[in-house]
Amino acid sequence: MKIISIILLALFSSLSTLAQIDLQQPFKDCHVEGSISIYDYKNQEWIFSDTADAKTKTLPASTFKIINSCIALELGIIKDENVVFRWDGVEGTFFGAKMIAWNKDTDLKNAYKNSTIWYYVELARRIGRTDYKRYLAACGYGNGNLSEAGDDFWNYGAFAVSPINQIEFLKSFYEEKLPFSKRTYGIMKKMMVSEKTDTYTIRDKTGWTKKDGRDIAWWIGYVERKDNVYFFATRLTKEEATNNPDFSSCRKKITKAVLKEIKAIE
Numbered sequence: 001m002k003i004i005s006i007i008l009l010a011l012f013s014s015l016s017t018l019a020q021i022d023l024q025q026p027f028k029d030c031h032v033e034g035s036i037s038i039y040d041y042k043n044q045e046w047i048f049s050d051t052a053d054a055k056t057k058t059l060p061a062s063t064f065k066i067i068n069s070c071i072a073l074e075l076g077i078i079k080d081e082n083v084v085f086r087w088d089g090v091e092g093t094f095f096g097a098k099m100i101a102w103n104k105d106t107d108l109k110n111a112y113k114n115s116t117i118w119y120y121v122e123l124a125r126r127i128g129r130t131d132y133k134r135y136l137a138a139c140g141y142g143n144g145n146l147s148e149a150g151d152d153f154w155n156y157g158a159f160a161v162s163p164i165n166q167i168e169f170l171k172s173f174y175e176e177k178l179p180f181s182k183r184t185y186g187i188m189k190k191m192m193v194s195e196k197t198d199t200y201t202i203r204d205k206t207g208w209t210k211k212d213g214r215d216i217a218w219w220i221g222y223v224e225r226k227d228n229v230y231f232f233a234t235r236l237t238k239e240e241a242t243n244n245p246d247f248s249s250c251r252k253k254i255t256k257a258v259l260k261e262i263k264a265i266e
Contacts, residue, residue: 023036023047023048023049023258024049026253026254026257026258027049027236027254030236030244030246030247030250030253030254031244031246032236032237032238032244032247032250032254033236033237033238034050034053034234034235034236034237034254035048035049035050035053035054035163035234035235036048036049036163036232036233036234036254036255036258037049037054037163037164037166037167037232037233037234038167038230038231038232038258038259038262038264039167039171039230039231039232040228040230040262041171041174041228041229041230041231042227042228042229043228047258047262049258053163053235054162054163054164054233055162055163055164056162056163057142057143057160057161057162057165058160058161058162058211058216058235058237059154059155059156059157059159059160059161059209059211059216060142060154060159060160060161060166060207060218061154061155061207061208061209061216061217061218062115062154062155062205062206062207062208062209062218063161063166063205063206063207063218063220064154064207065111065112065115065120065205065207066169066170066173066188066192066205066220067135067136067139067141067169068120068123068124068127068154069108069112069123069188069191070135070173070178070180070184070188071127071131071132071135072108072123072126072127073180073183073184073187073188074135074179074180074181074184075127075131077123077126077127078108078123080108080187081107081108081109081112081187081190081191082107082108082109083107083108084105084106084107085105085106085107085111085118085119085122086105087102087103087104087105087106087118088118090118091103092116092117092118094117094208099114099116101114101116102114102116102117102118106119108191109191112191112192112205113191115206115207117152117155120152121151121152124151124152124153125151129146132146133146135179138178138179139169139172139178139179140165140168140169140172141161141165141169142159142160142161142165143158143159143160143161144159145157145158145159145160146159154209155209156209156211163220163233163234163235164233166218166220166233167220167231167232167233170220170221170222170231170233171231173185173188174222174229174231189203192204192205192221194221197266199225199226199266200223200224200225200264200265200266201223201224202221202222202223202224202265203221203222203224204219204220204221204222205218205219205220205221206218206219206251206252207219207220208248210240213239213240213241214237214238214239214240215236215237215238215239215240215247216235216236216237217235217236217237217247217248217251218233218234218235218236218251219232219233219234219251219252219255220232220233220234223259223264223265225264228264230259230262230264232255232258232259234251234254234255236250236251236254
């Protein structure tokens with residue numbers, strides 16, 4: 001579906017929902033900039049807090065671990081989610097903060113859960129750019145720019161994806177229409193579960209990186225209910241020099257506030 005038609009669909013078919021919800025207020029409450037994009041699967045409706053930002057591409061950061069894990073599993077780089085890589089003894093840090101959970105031998109499921117960078121860097125070395133380009137093109141994910149010299153091109157460099165693109169990928173992933181096997185989908189969908197209640201299940205991934213003096217933080221995923229699925233992509237940005245201790249937690253706080261308003265979660 002063309003971007004223009006997507007936006008028109010959002011503007012017209014979601015008017016009743018948007019009329020009742022102030023999509024900007026959660027961002028104001030958190031003192032952050034950014035946007036949330038949601039796709040209502042059953043009603044084929046888009047909801048945007050900012051249509052321009054929904055089309056803007058930035059580094060995906062650790063949200064890339066969804067497609068990255070799929071590619072590694074599909075190529076047989078790793079047999080399953082239990083394959084352990086040996087920690088090299090170098091203590092992990094994330095922009096100066098110590099990451100204790102990274103400092104040990106780790107398997108895929110825990111590397112995904114803890115966003116363990118070194119594990120995915122090793123996967124990237126084994127996958128190689130040729131296969132990345134092939135799968136990214138086949139999945140229609142990102143801008144295809146893998147010019148970054150470092151291994152983790154999803155955290156640094158010119159590779160970029162928009163919130164709309166994130167949701168389009170997640171929708172195809174949910175429908176199992178991407179070039180992955182049933183086995184790969186099964187492993188990934190199990191790994192992605194972060195919350196499960198009697199009425200809904202959330203499958204997701206967070207991400208956070210920095211570029212050009214700005215912090216970029218994501219939360220993407222989808223909520224499965226018995227009668228519907230809601231796909232979401234929330235991205236926050238701020239000046240790196242701006243102190244906001246709630247910046248990370250606001251990804252989920254904002255998203256859940258909106259999801260509750262549209263009755264996707266309780």
